[in-house]
Amino acid sequence: MNTTQSATNKSTADSQTTAEALRDELAAANSHVENPEAQQHVDRAIELLNDLPPTPLVECPGCGVVGLPERIAVHDCL
Numbered sequence: 001m002n003t004t005q006s007a008t009n010k011s012t013a014d015s016q017t018t019a020e021a022l023r024d025e026l027a028a029a030n031s032h033v034e035n036p037e038a039q040q041h042v043d044r045a046i047e048l049l050n051d052l053p054p055t056p057l058v059e060c061p062g063c064g065v066v067g068l069p070e071r072i073a074v075h076d077c078l
């Protein structure tokens with residue numbers, strides 16, 4: 001029985017980048033923050049995330065497939 005392929009890609013949706021997932025997490029946290037000063041920091045963090053440039057795509061040196069670096073790192077390479 002082969003179980004080695006089941007551990008990856010569980011934490012984010014297929015098309016979601018780490019930055020997008022992080023933004024979602026911060027937005028979720030923001031709805032629970034009651035300290036106004038802490039909320040400013042969460043708001044600022046979300047702003048900074050929105051200012052990040054989009055992640056450039058990379059090409060796998062092994063098989064040539066093109067995609068986000070975090071997806072290339074875990075893809076099923078030949």
Ligand SMILES: [Zn+2]
Pocket residue numbers: 060061062063064065075076077078
């Ligand atoms: Zn590859």
